[in-house]
Amino acid sequence: MLITVRPSAARGSACVALAFLALLSGCADEGEPVRVDGGDAAAGKRLVAHYQCGACHAIPGIPGATGDAGPALDTMGRLSYIAGGIPNNPAQMIAFLRDPPALKPGTSMPALGLTEQEARHMAAYLYTLR
Numbered sequence: 001m002l003i004t005v006r007p008s009a010a011r012g013s014a015c016v017a018l019a020f021l022a023l024l025s026g027c028a029d030e031g032e033p034v035r036v037d038g039g040d041a042a043a044g045k046r047l048v049a050h051y052q053c054g055a056c057h058a059i060p061g062i063p064g065a066t067g068d069a070g071p072a073l074d075t076m077g078r079l080s081y082i083a084g085g086i087p088n089n090p091a092q093m094i095a096f097l098r099d100p101p102a103l104k105p106g107t108s109m110p111a112l113g114l115t116e117q118e119a120r121h122m123a124a125y126l127y128t129l130r
């Protein structure tokens with residue numbers, strides 16, 4: 001009798017095995033991104049492109065986002081602090097994105113006139129970067 005293994009089934013079980021190994025090795029922060037109530041990461045990604053945050057930031061996944069005036073945002077979802085000293089949680093992230101100098105006097109990131117909802121979507125997107 002001939003036993004065949006469908007390639008797709010083999011790939012599926014390899015993924016399960018990898019996920020299990022990740023659990024064993026204690027990659028706790030590899031779980032779900034921080035949840036932002038009312039924030040839509042896909043909308044946030046479009047807004048980040050629209051507002052050209054990439055003029056100052058390197059952001060993986062946003063075409064042309066290679067700026068270096070500000071820090072790269074590729075690990076924003078797992079940093080403990082925003083801009084070096086502001087606790088990284090959704091409320092603070094939204095406030096920072098709307099008015100950086102209000103949270104960090106003297107910072108060179110300008111307020112870009114974001115609405116609360118726009119900043120909320122962007123925060124949801126930024127937390128997927130890690």
Ligand code: HEC
Nearest residue numbers: 051053056069070071081082083084107108109110112122
């Ligand atoms: C004119 C340049 C400029 C633009 C445009 C800009 N930023 Fe920034 N951004 C900065 C600088 C500079 C910092 C570092 C601030 C500090 O530490 O004082 C920063 C910091 C940040 C941080 C914190 C990064 C970290 O590692 O802690 C986030 C998040 C961020 N910006 C998101 C955005 C988003 C989203 C946009 C678009 C809406 C944007 N920025 C537009 C210059 C800019």
